[in-house]
Amino acid sequence: MRRTIPLLNLIFATVSLSLVALLISPFDRRGERVNKLGRLWATLHLKACGIRVSLEGAENLSDPPYIIMCNHQSTLDIFALLSSVRLSFKWIAKKELFSVPFLGWALKAGRNIPMDRAHPRKALTSVNMAAAMIQEGMNIIIFPEGTWSTDGVLLPFKKGGFSLAQRTGVPIVPVGIKGTGPLQPEGCFVPKGRGTIEIRIGSPIPVTGKGPPARSRLLHEVRGHIERLTGI
Numbered sequence: 620m621r622r623t624i625p626l627l628n629l630i631f632a633t634v635s636l637s638l639v640a641l642l643i644s645p646f647d648r649r650g651e652r653v654n655k656l657g658r659l660w661a662t663l664h665l666k667a668c669g670i671r672v673s674l675e676g677a678e679n680l681s682d683p684p685y686i687i688m689c690n691h692q693s694t695l696d697i698f699a700l701l702s703s704v705r706l707s708f709k710w711i712a713k714k715e716l717f718s719v720p721f722l723g724w725a726l727k728a729g730r731n732i733p734m735d736r737a738h739p740r741k742a743l744t745s746v747n748m749a750a751a752m753i754q755e756g757m758n759i760i761i762f763p764e765g766t767w768s769t770d771g772v773l774l775p776f777k778k779g780g781f782s783l784a785q786r787t788g789v790p791i792v793p794v795g796i797k798g799t800g801p802l803q804p805e806g807c808f809v810p811k812g813r814g815t816i817e818i819r820i821g822s823p824i825p826v827t828g829k830g831p832p833a834r835s836r837l838l839h840e841v842r843g844h845i846e847r848l849t850g851i
Contacts, residue, residue, distance in 0.1 A: 673818065676820030736779075746783055
C-alpha cells in the first residue's frame with residue numbers, strides 16, 4: 620500500500636495535468652505555463668512519496684540564460700530538478716520519451732527538445748532549436764551522460780551539449796544530484812522509500828575558445844565540477 624498510493628497519484632497527476640497542458644499549449648508560445656504544470660506534477664509526486672529536496676547554490680542561477688548540466692542516476696532526477704529549480708527551462712531529452720502517451724504529449728506541449736542521437740541530421744535540428752531558444756533567453760537542461768549511471772559513477776559525457784555551449788557562448792552551470800539512485804534505481808516505477816535528495820548547484824563556467832580542443836577542455840572542466848559537487 621505504501622508504494623501503491625504514490626503510483627496511483629503519479630498516474631492520475633500525469634494523465635490529468637498532461638491533458639491540461641494540451642489544452643493550454645496553443646495559448647502558451649514559450650511553454651512557460653506548461654512548465655509550471657510540470658513543477659506541480661513533480662512536487663505532488665515527491666510529496667506523495669515522502670521525499671524532500673535539499674537545494675544548495677541557487678544564487679548561482681542569478682544571471683540567465685544558462686546551459687545546466689547534471690549527473691543522471693534515476694527518473695527522480697527529473698522530479699527533483701522540476702520541483703526545485705526556479706528558472707524557466709527546457710529539457711533536451713531522448714526522442715523516445717516524446718512518444719510516451721500523456722508524458723510525451725506534455726513534453727511536446729512544453730516546447731521541450733527531442734534528441735535523436737542515432738541520426739546526426741535530426742540531432743543537428745535539435746541543436747538548432749536549442750540554440751534559438753537560448754538566444755531568446757531560455758535556459759536548457761542537459762544530462763551530458765545521455766543515460767543513467769547505475770552505480771553513481773559518471774559515465775562518459777556526450778559532446779553535443781558542449782558544442783551547443785560553444786555555439787551560443789552562454790555559461791554552463793554544473794549541478795550535482797545525490798540520493799536519487801538508491802531511492803529509485805532502474806526498474807522501479809516509484810521510489811523504494813522516503814528520503815532526501817540533495818541538489819548542489821555550482822558556479823557558472825564561462826565558455827572560451829573555439830574548436831575541438833577548447834570543447835574537450837570545457838568537457839573535462841565541467842565533468843570535474845560535477846564530480847566534486849556529487850562527492851564522487
